[in-house]
Amino acid sequence: MATEQQEHLKIEQLRHHSADELEHIEGREKENLEGWIPALATDAEIREALEKAFDYRGDITITRKDGSKVEGYLFDRRSGASLNDSFVRVIPSAAREKVNIAYTDIAALAFTGRDTAAGKTFEAWVKKYWEKKAAGEKNIQIEPEKLD
Amino acid sequence: MAVPVSQAWTVATYVLKQKLTGRKRYPLVLMLEPLFRCNLACAGCGKIQYPAHILKQDLSPEECFRAVEECGVPMVSIPGGEPLLHPQMPEIVAGLVARKKYVYMCTNALLLKEKLHLFKPSKYLSFSVHVDGQREHHDFSVCREGGYDIAMEGVRAAVAAGFRVTTNTTLFDGADPNSVRAHFDELMAAGVESMMVSPGYTYDKAPDQNHFLGKAKSRRMFRAILSNRKKSWQFNTHPLFSEFLMGKQNFECTPWGMPTFSIFGWQKPCYLLQDGYADTFKELMETTEWENYGAKSGNPRCANCMVHSGHEASAVDYAFSSLKGFLITAKKFVLPSTYEDADAMKLLNEWKPEHSGPLVQIQASSNATDDQLQTVSGD
Numbered sequence: 001m002a003t004e005q006q007e008h009l010k011i012e013q014l015r016h017h018s019a020d021e022l023e024h025i026e027g028r029e030k031e032n033l034e035g036w037i038p039a040l041a042t043d044a045e046i047r048e049a050l051e052k053a054f055d056y057r058g059d060i061t062i063t064r065k066d067g068s069k070v071e072g073y074l075f076d077r078r079s080g081a082s083l084n085d086s087f088v089r090v091i092p093s094a095a096r097e098k099v100n101i102a103y104t105d106i107a108a109l110a111f112t113g114r115d116t117a118a119g120k121t122f123e124a125w126v127k128k129y130w131e132k133k134a135a136g137e138k139n140i141q142i143e144p145e146k147l148d
Numbered sequence: 149m150a151v152p153v154s155q156a157w158t159v160a161t162y163v164l165k166q167k168l169t170g171r172k173r174y175p176l177v178l179m180l181e182p183l184f185r186c187n188l189a190c191a192g193c194g195k196i197q198y199p200a201h202i203l204k205q206d207l208s209p210e211e212c213f214r215a216v217e218e219c220g221v222p223m224v225s226i227p228g229g230e231p232l233l234h235p236q237m238p239e240i241v242a243g244l245v246a247r248k249k250y251v252y253m254c255t256n257a258l259l260l261k262e263k264l265h266l267f268k269p270s271k272y273l274s275f276s277v278h279v280d281g282q283r284e285h286h287d288f289s290v291c292r293e294g295g296y297d298i299a300m301e302g303v304r305a306a307v308a309a310g311f312r313v314t315t316n317t318t319l320f321d322g323a324d325p326n327s328v329r330a331h332f333d334e335l336m337a338a339g340v341e342s343m344m345v346s347p348g349y350t351y352d353k354a355p356d357q358n359h360f361l362g363k364a365k366s367r368r369m370f371r372a373i374l375s376n377r378k379k380s381w382q383f384n385t386h387p388l389f390s391e392f393l394m395g396k397q398n399f400e401c402t403p404w405g406m407p408t409f410s411i412f413g414w415q416k417p418c419y420l421l422q423d424g425y426a427d428t429f430k431e432l433m434e435t436t437e438w439e440n441y442g443a444k445s446g447n448p449r450c451a452n453c454m455v456h457s458g459h460e461a462s463a464v465d466y467a468f469s470s471l472k473g474f475l476i477t478a479k480k481f482v483l484p485s486t487y488e489d490a491d492a493m494k495l496l497n498e499w500k501p502e503h504s505g506p507l508v509q510i511q512a513s514s515n516a517t518d519d520q521l522q523t524v525s526g527d
Contacts, residue, residue, distance in 0.1 A: 006352070010448040019443060019451040023365040024321055025350055027357025054424075057197045057353055073202050075412045076425045089425070091412075093201045117197040122356035125191065125291060141292035142189040147200045 036111045059113025064105050150342035150382035155250050162222045163468045173404045176461045178221045179419045181410035182207040183229040190290045194351020205411045209240045215409040218429040223250045232259040238266040245272040252276040260302030274312035282331045307339035314384050317345045321359040324501040325372035332381050342384035346456045349420045367395035375492030387480035388463035401442035405461020417441045419457040
């Protein structure tokens with residue numbers, strides 16, 4: 001579930017107008033989470049950090065309380081009534097398996113991978129387009145990133 | 149609605165069976181996402197932003213078949229990513245056709261012409277080509293000059309080879325209804341069987357966060373586009389969904405109507421929102437808190453959604469939920485309306501395009517900083 005902070009532009013807009021009346025709907029402000037190492041001192045901090053990790057489109061690294069580390073994409077979380085019955089699900093960067101990690105086993109979390117949804121603003125693409133156009137380039141495009 | 153009679157019959161008997169067995173929540177179309185990687189990086193897409201090790205993964209044909217059998221739908225839509233990048237896509241499609249599932253293979257068609265020989269024409273298979281408007285609008289939308297010409301070349305090649313070809317047009321803020329109507333003419337002239345048009349969704353991971361249509365503008369725009377329609381235009385959307393877009397019907401979302409399966413599992417709650425994953429279809433249906441979704445729920449992420457994956461199933465369900473709904477729907481199929489509407493024509497004639505010219509339109513609104521510029525994908 002997205003946090004209020006993540007959705008606040010839309011929530012603010014909907015506080016003042018009915019969705020049925022809107023000509024244009026607000027998007028979302030991007031949070032800069034890359035490189036973040038959240039404090040996991042309280043239950044609330046753990047839940048919030050893992051919620052943000054679920055929302056994050058880059059790899060994360062989890063250090064378990066036994067010292068082992070899992071680096072990969074956190075694609076799901078199951079938030080139970082207590083931390084004991086809550087867990088995250090990760091696809092490690094070097095395997096296809098799905099790994100479950102209980103919230104109570106997590107000692108540390110770091111947003112170590114590049115945020116693949118960050119920095120690709122449309123405005124930036126438009127500016128780049130015009131620079132390329134001015135330089136006489138043809139068939140200008142945003143290409144998907146290389147995977148190797 | 150231009151679909152083969154056999155398909156309409158299959159879907160109708162399937163829905164009737166669900167109703168007769170008292171099943172309250174049933175899926176209609178499986179949105180099967182066998183991969184996330186794509187050969188385009190469209191501004192309005194929030195589907196393809198993942199780490200490379202995720203983008204490299206594919207669902208196997210067996211995983212695809214298992215998902216289809218698990219949920220038991222009569223129709224399968226294969227979006228992505230770009231399905232034609234999947235090395236076993238012909239095998240997946242052939243397996244689904246052998247199971248007598250009606251398959252809509254969604255593609256940007258950049259690879260369609262060269263891969264066409266890997267598929268066999270069938271009444272069960274339709275290439276659903278995403279073309280987001282006339283040449284300049286499509287190229288603008290997919291952030292690629294020349295994309296339209298390649299896609300249309302693919303469309304023509306597929307039509308010539310005897311395939312069913314449908315199209316899917318997604319509209320964002322700034323779309324010009326007059327241009328969309330001209331686009332429909334172009335598509336029908338190219339020989340497509342039928343077309344679908346839908347407003348874009350506010351993906352929170354989409355690069356462009358500033359061009360999402362609100363409901364008021366969506367309804368006005370679709371009323372301008374879909375009223376006074378030409379008899380030559382064939383649509384493959386349910387007529388009541390078309391009326392929903394035009395503001396003539398009001399449907400709540402049916403998020404379970406078009407469930408999504410990908411390498412992560414069954415997506416909660418729908419094709420558009422990612423609130424987690426279930427390992428089985430049964431688990432998806434039983435553990436998703438469905439009351440938290442749809443405009444009525446107050447969920448801000450559902451506030452402006454009018455997308456077909458959430459609402460077309462509602463139109464179908466309405467048609468089979470009462471005699472009145474059935475009769476209204478039957479009439480619309482037998483005697484399709486052109487929706488003559490003088491006010492809509494006035495609206496269309498007075499519509500001021502916000503943009504014009506090939507990609508030139510966006511220069512004025514560009515205010516990127518140098519920092520932003522350095523992080524543009526692929527540059």
